[in-house]
Amino acid sequence: MVSLTVLRAIKVTPTLIARFALLPFRKVRNPCLYCPGICLASCPTFLESGSLALSPLGYSRSPALWEEKCAKCWRCTFECPLGYALPEAFGKPLRIEVEVVRGGAPLLVSVEELDLEYAEKLSERLGAGLAVVKGLDARYTRGGPLDRSSIDSAKKRLAAHARVFALSPEAAHALGLEFLPLHPSELGIKVDYEGVVHAPCLLRGVEERVIESLRAAGARITGVDRDSCLKVKPRGQTLYLCPRARRLGLLSIYDLIAP
Ligand code: SF4
Ligand code: SF4
Structure with a gap:
C-alpha cells in the first residue's frame, strides 16, 4: 500500500490515476516509464544523492545505472501502485x-x-x-x-x-x-540491547510487529530507523536485523543472540 508520506509528496492527479488504470490494457514492458515517481521518497540512493538519475525513474530508463547503483533494496516496490519489481527488472534469472x-x-x-x-x-x-x-x-x-x-x-x-x-x-x-526476530520469546531467546533498531527494507510491512517482539524479548528500544538503508548509508549506532550488517562491521541481532 502506498504510504501517506508518499501520497503527500506526489500530486496524485486524475491523469495519473487514469494512466495507471489503463496500463493493464496496454502492452507495456516497463510500466515505470508512466509514473512521475510515486516511490521517490522511499529510494535511499535518491535520498542520499538528490539525483533523479539515481532513483527508480533513472534506473528504469538506464539498465547500466541500475546495475551499478541501484541497491536492490526493494523499498520502491512497496510504494509502487503497480508493485513493479524494479530491483529485478533487468537481471538474469537466478536459481536457488x-x-x-x-x-x-x-x-x-x-x-x-x-x-x-x-x-x-x-x-x-x-x-x-x-x-x-x-x-x-x-x-x-x-x-x-x-x-x-x-x-x-x-x-x-x-x-x-x-x-x-x-x-x-x-x-x-x-x-x-x-x-x-518476530519470534524471539517463542524460541526462548532474550535480547539484551538498548538503543535504536533499524527496520529492514525488505520487511516494511512487519516493522511494528518486529519492534513489539524485540521489546517482549527484553530489548529497550529507544527509536526506529525507517529511513536509511544498510546498503547505501548505514548508521553506526543502530541494531540491524539483517545478518549482512556483519560484512560492514555493524551490529546485527545475531551478534547478540548467536555470538
Ligand atoms: S517504480 Fe512504480 S512508483 Fe516508482 S517511479 Fe516506477 S512506476 Fe512509479
Ligand atoms: S531497489 Fe532501492 S535503491 Fe533500487 S530503485 Fe528501488 S528503492 Fe531505489
Missing part, C-alpha cells in the same frame, strides 16, 4: 536450492552467502534443525528474478517442516517465511 542439513523443530533457514555462521551457532544453541538456501543472495546484491520452479521446489521442501524461521529478511521475503 534448499538443502536440509539437519532435521528438527524449529527449522532455521539460512542463506548460505549471508548468515550460515550465525545459523549454525543458533541451531546448536537451540537444538534446532537447519536448512541452507543457496544462490539467494545474488537476487538482493546483483538483482534478478528467481526462477519460478526453483522457488516452488524450495517452498515444497520447507513446507514439510513445522515451525520454520528465516534468519535473514532475504529468506523471509523470497520464500514467504516467518522472520526469526
